[in-house]
Amino acid sequence: MRRAEALRHLPSAYSLALRLRDAGLPDELIAKFLAMEREALDPLLDVAEAKLAAILVVERDA
Template sequence: MDRLPLAYSTALRLRDAGLSDDAIARRVGVEPEAVGPMLRVAEAKLASVGYDDADGGTR
């Protein structure tokens, strides 16, 4: 996750902690409508470098 911009990695961690999109938006400084796309981009970036959350890191 250290390959992601801070806002993206923070958003992923907050989502994994169970925070709502509104709460995530407030914490990372974006509009609530931007959280979903931000999370999808972050997940795509992680997938492109082989990061697999299920095994705790890179393959």
Template sequence: MIAANEQRARALERLPVTYSLALRLRDAGLSRELIAECLRIEPEAVGPMMTIAEAKLAAILDESGPR
């Protein structure tokens, strides 16, 4: 069975770059403002971006299932 962290890392690699980067930046502890700056989006758009990124990540994790 693949460790949860490794499975998540593999799933992040399968995401479109913008969504993967958004989640990685948040995981690294960056503020909403810094994430927005890195992604070149408005700070108000970070929340919705994270919601979409998390949904896409969950779909990939569900599709790959436990190993």
């Protein structure tokens, strides 16, 4: 499964955060789009990346 397809399997906040980061938007703007404090963005991105990696591993091993 490709990354773009795997992103569709994530909850919307995680998917949007990763897509905006992939597009090169600054963290401050990503946080604003998600209506969250900038300080909360890094943990959200960490969880989003972990969930995305898990989806990709499961699909690869299937």
